[in-house]
Amino acid sequence: MNQAVKAAASMDRGEMERKTNDLVQYLLIMDQKKIPIKKQDINKHVLKDVSKAFPIIFEKATERLSKIFGVEVVELQDKLKGSYILVNKLDVGEHNPAEIWPDEENAKTGLLMVLLSLIFMNGNVMEDTQMWHTLKKFGIEQDHHHEVFGDVKKLITQEFVRQGYIEIVRQTNTDPPVNEFKWGQRAKHETTKRKVLTFVCQIYNNDMEPRQWTLQWQDVLRSEGRQDDVEQVI
Amino acid sequence: GRKKAQALHTEFVKFQPVEFAEKLITSLGDPITSSQGTRISSAGWQKLGVSVQPFFSRSPAFHFMCGSFERGARPQKEPRQIK
Amino acid sequence: MSQMTDSHRLFLQAFMSRGILDAKEVKSLFRTSCEKFKTFIADNEEERRHQLTEFVITINNNIKPFHMEIKKGVSEEDGSNYYGLVNISESSITLLASDFTTNELDLFKKLVESIVDSDTGSVGSTDAINLVETLDKKMTRNDAQELLKKLESNKWIKVMNGQVSLATRAILELEQYIFDMFPAIATRCNMCKKLCLKGQSCDSCPVRLHFHCASKFFSRQEVPKCPASDCKSPWPRALPRKDTDQPISSQT
Ligand SMILES: [Zn+2]
Ligand SMILES: [Zn+2]
Numbered sequence: 001m002n003q004a005v006k007a008a009a010s011m012d013r014g015e016m017e018r019k020t021n022d023l024v025q026y027l028l029i030m031d032q033k034k035i036p037i038k039k040q041d042i043n044k045h046v047l048k049d050v051s052k053a054f055p056i057i058f059e060k061a062t063e064r065l066s067k068i069f070g071v072e073v074v075e076l077q078d079k080l081k082g083s084y085i086l087v088n089k090l091d092v093g094e095h096n097p098a099e100i101w102p103d104e105e106n107a108k109t110g111l112l113m114v115l116l117s118l119i120f121m122n123g124n125v126m127e128d129t130q131m132w133h134t135l136k137k138f139g140i141e142q143d144h145h146h147e148v149f150g151d152v153k154k155l156i157t158q159e160f161v162r163q164g165y166i167e168i169v170r171q172t173n174t175d176p177p178v179n180e181f182k183w184g185q186r187a188k189h190e191t192t193k194r195k196v197l198t199f200v201c202q203i204y205n206n207d208m209e210p211r212q213w214t215l216q217w218q219d220v221l222r223s224e225g226r227q228d229d230v231e232q233v234i
Numbered sequence: 235g236r237k238k239a240q241a242l243h244t245e246f247v248k249f250q251p252v253e254f255a256e257k258l259i260t261s262l263g264d265p266i267t268s269s270q271g272t273r274i275s276s277a278g279w280q281k282l283g284v285s286v287q288p289f290f291s292r293s294p295a296f297h298f299m300c301g302s303f304e305r306g307a308r309p310q311k312e313p314r315q316i317k
Numbered sequence: 318m319s320q321m322t323d324s325h326r327l328f329l330q331a332f333m334s335r336g337i338l339d340a341k342e343v344k345s346l347f348r349t350s351c352e353k354f355k356t357f358i359a360d361n362e363e364e365r366r367h368q369l370t371e372f373v374i375t376i377n378n379n380i381k382p383f384h385m386e387i388k389k390g391v392s393e394e395d396g397s398n399y400y401g402l403v404n405i406s407e408s409s410i411t412l413l414a415s416d417f418t419t420n421e422l423d424l425f426k427k428l429v430e431s432i433v434d435s436d437t438g439s440v441g442s443t444d445a446i447n448l449v450e451t452l453d454k455k456m457t458r459n460d461a462q463e464l465l466k467k468l469e470s471n472k473w474i475k476v477m478n479g480q481v482s483l484a485t486r487a488i489l490e491l492e493q494y495i496f497d498m499f500p501a502i503a504t505r506c507n508m509c510k511k512l513c514l515k516g517q518s519c520d521s522c523p524v525r526l527h528f529h530c531a532s533k534f535f536s537r538q539e540v541p542k543c544p545a546s547d548c549k550s551p552w553p554r555a556l557p558r559k560d561t562d563q564p565i566s567s568q569t
Binding site for chain 2: 019025028031032034069070071072076080084087088089091092101105106107108109110111113117118121122126130133134135136137138148189190191195197198199200202203204206208212214215216219
Binding site: 302306309310 | 331332334336360403411414416422425430490493494497499501502523
């Protein structure tokens with residue numbers, strides 16, 4: 001860190017301001033495709049010769065994104081360490097005037113919620129064969145061009161994965177090896193198990209209370225760190 | 235404790251993916267039924283998308299046209315003739 | 318610099334995701350943004366308009382360092398007011414935008430050129446699609462069709478009865494680009510001095526007027542005459558009726 005402090009100290013105030021503002025602009029532009037933004041790309045496209053001061057400039061830029069745009073910069077973990085996503089900090093609740101998304105975006109979000117629901121309700125994992133079997137029920141097939149989503153296999157197994165919404169884990173200890181669908185890190189930051197369970201209950205036109213899905217409800221409580229309530233439910 | 239409770243809750247509600255699919259189709263209202271089975275219409279996916287947006291804390295990106303392309307050479311143009 | 322509250326942030330986020338709003342939409346967005354986060358909102362109209370202006374000034378002061386601005390624009394169609402979030406810089410960073418591919422942007426640039434070239438400020442949609450032939454890299458006509466649809470849904474172009482024209486959002490953001498790239502043929506409206514793509518031209522001098530500017534200007538004259546002091550020839554076009562924005566006789 002002191003290397004960064006030294007590098008930052010050697011920069012004049014004007015350059016520090018310029019690099020910080022450029023970084024804010026860069027993050028907002030790179031967020032167009034919702035692909036996690038890599039630190040090395042930030043250094044390559046924005047900081048360039050002052051990359052050593054990354055931590056200082058990055059911290060300033062994150063603060064401005066939060067204070068001015070109400071957007072939080074989140075670092076991803078594990079194999080995605082060193083890449084960042086932008087998440088909305090404003091809690092706007094039900095009808096949301098801000099989020100009037102283009103049509104194409106809306107349809108994809110609809111499909112994404114279906115995938116996340118299937119995975120979560122199925123115990124946070126679903127084998128790809130079962131996933132595709134279920135998706136077939138509403139006209140989505142791996143090798144068929146879809147009228148709305150086009151190459152839907154590419155959308156689900158590449159775009160949603162690259163964006164960090166979905167993770168596909170290859171299980172080799174089974175014969176034949178199996179691919180499993182799981183929630184990606186972006187999904188965990190952009191939504192919650194409680195919200196998805198609420199959605200599922202809506203789909204079952206609220207015949208059942210969220211807590212009636214006993215296993216999933218316990219999972220919700222655990223995900224909210226409410227250990228004691230979990231025991232009480234059982 | 236746990237063993238007795240387990241017996242009580244024998245009939246856990248089991249999640250059936252296929253049942254979920256059927257409920258989803260009915261809840262969206264205008265399924266397209268054809269020879270290969272039922273499909274959710276484009277409008278259906280739209281409607282679903284709009285209704286689930288509030289479940290996501292998605293940050294809006296910045297979109298623009300000016301500056302997103304190289305200007306390139308200025309084409310030679312004759313001034314407008316007065317017709 | 319005055320501080321942003323959550324109401325400002327919500328207002329700004331709506332502009333980021335919607336791009337451009339008309340005056341009515343801005344007023345209702347302002348109301349929702351304030352009510353949602355308990356920001357005081359004046360109840361008389363005059364005071365609220367002043368409050369909205371201050372609100373936008375605060376946002377613009379805060380986003381200026383990122384070369385962003387909420388800018389006021391006017392529709393060429395009917396002169397109504399619009400507000401759009403625009404980018405006011407061209408840099409290696411803005412070139413990283415990825416809504417459209419370079420080839421799609423090349424086609425859009427050629428479309429802009431042919432629209433500015435035209436007398437009516439619009440081109441037929443088939444002519445627009447034929448522009449694929451002028452591209453260096455191949456693009457199928459079907460892809461061009463899809464591109465036009467996407468440009469329209471993102472509010473960059475308008476397609477009305479087979480005619481493609483630049484939407485207010487594009488004019489708001491690209492006006493300077495058009496004057497810089499096509500100085501010989503890009504003309505300003507004689508009244509409002511803004512870029513005039515759709516409008517009426519004088520037959521004997523280069524004067525051009527937007528429809529809505531013409532109807533305002535000529536409403537004060539019995540016999541419509543060209544506003545240019547060195548011209549003053551009778552204004553050739555029939556007057557567009559005040560209430561409709563389309564001229565009575567079709568454009569020749
Ligand atoms: Zn004018
Ligand atoms: Zn004249």
